[in-house]
Amino acid sequence: VxxxxxxxxxxxxxxxxxxxxxxxxxxxxxxxxxxxxxxxVTPEINAIATIVLVASILLVVLAQWQLRQRKPSN
Structure with missing residues (x-):
């Protein structure tokens, strides 16, 4: 990490x-x-930072979800 x-x-x-x-x-x-x-720091900057952070987290979660879907269930 x-x-x-x-x-x-x-x-x-x-x-x-x-x-x-x-x-x-x-x-x-x-x-x-x-x-x-x-x-x-203005509320506009806080909003931009929040949007970038949420988008990054969503991409990581979606990638992890796809990896779990592809695993063979043995």
Whole structure:
């Protein structure tokens, strides 16, 4: 679990750095969230974080459900 957390943190941090330098004039979601947090956490940022968290959890639950469905029942 700790290794998964560290890998996810490292990859997301790397994605933010790449998006920050490559985005140009466009504003990507990570850059928008970062800029908004610097001004203060708003309910909008909390809502975005909640949506991303729920979507991630749903994807993991669906993947786990599919894996359990595929297992042969011996």
């Amino acid at each position: 700790v290794a998964g957390f560290l890998l996810a943190f490292t990859f997301s941090f790397d994605d933010f750095i790449i998006a920050f330098f490559v985005a140009g004039a466009q504003t990507t979601l990570p850059i928008y969230v970062f800029a908004s947090i610097r001004r203060g």
